[in-house]
Amino acid sequence: MTEHFSSGHADRVLLAGYAAGAVDEATAWSIEAHVTACTTCRSALSAQVDAGRLARNRSVLHVRLALGDTGRTRRWGIPDHLLRLLAATPSLRRSWLLSVVGVLAVVTGEAVLARYSLGGPVRGNPSQQALVPFLLVAPLLALAGVAAAFMPWFDPAYRLVAAAPFSGFTLLLVRATSALAVAMVPVACAAFAVPGPSWLPAAFLLPSLAVCALALAAVTVVGPLAAAAAAGAVWVLAVLLLAGAHLPLTVVQWHGQAVAAGVLLAAAAVLFLRHDRIELGWMR
């Protein structure tokens, strides 16, 4: 049906109609057969596609290629390249988790020793003071895990993250949540071993969440390192001040939990309002 292609090439109107699905079948077939063989018409047809869409796909292609994606797998309904980016999160690696467990073992052991070397609880405060290192460290471990999930220089895949087309914010939240969840498991386990009130394992969840959310909220204002340091400093300061007042456990008791909930809500609000500030720009 070469008569459809007056100058030997498909007309622009015709190609636009084809791209919009507005030509009849016979014409569409002629165009497809022609375009397979004709470079000029191929590029004219390619011009009908949104250039931004093609560029986005191009960068996903690069990411998938660099991550060794075979283009075939999709596990648990999640695109393979997203899984691979997640798996490249430093704080989800085995070496990281081993160091978390190591630090927890030291502070837990310290608390246990401090208690039993004193020959049992000497009523209230002394045993609380023995808990200070554990109180200090536990949420900080969670914070470190989350921070490592957003610090470019810890992350070999960060160039790929920066090239990824999905929002940096989404990826950051996914990574931070998984890092936090993974860190909380050894923290809760260690809290069982620490001599302290029976509610201690559960009591770390809210303060850890609050400290991490604070760091994420701070990332919308300052650089990632400053944000993590500031959030960590807030926690350390709170624990040390209360330890100075001989009431370190207060930080995870009722008043502490209420303050943590407040901080969490405020940080979530800041994140919600300013999430567009966490685009890929700051990761470079």
Add this chain to the structure above:
Amino acid sequence: MTPEPGEPDDAVLLRDVARGDEDALAALYDRHAGWLTVRMTRRCARPDVVDHAVQDTFLAVWREARSYRGSGDVAAFIWGIGIRRLIDLTRRDGAARHRPPWRAAEPQVVVSAEDQVLAGLEHGRLGQALAGLSPELRAAIEATVLDGLTCAEAAVLLGVAEGTVKSRCHRARQALRAALAESPSPARKAWGTP
């Protein structure tokens, strides 16, 4: 993008891709992703599935570039990979239910009769014969004849059973043969009907 006079042609690029040259793959992408997207969109209305299929196509080109025999259009080679990637995704996502709406209904954007005339379009006998087919029969013919798919592959793309594709192709061929034999062509008119 049309290759500039100095640029390597597609076959050369494909050879470079087979040697592991990522820049060559990027150049192939820039030349072919656009029309591939349009052509896939005619077969699957979901942009996310099409985008994924386009990426998968170039990942497959990356893997399978060596299987290109060096004869035939690179575009045809890429389409052969692309349509099968699209079928794979269609099978996985159950996207067969998301056929482009304009296959079943009237087109949203209509190229007016004047435009078609301006574009040099006339409805020849084949056009008329095809227009006489039901959309189902046309889709079956398109998948097997134009896309070069097997009946099993076409069945996945169209979301029907393999036997259905076979019988539709058979009916479509019969209908086309009958239409082409009966419809009076301009030439026949000039000769007069016996």
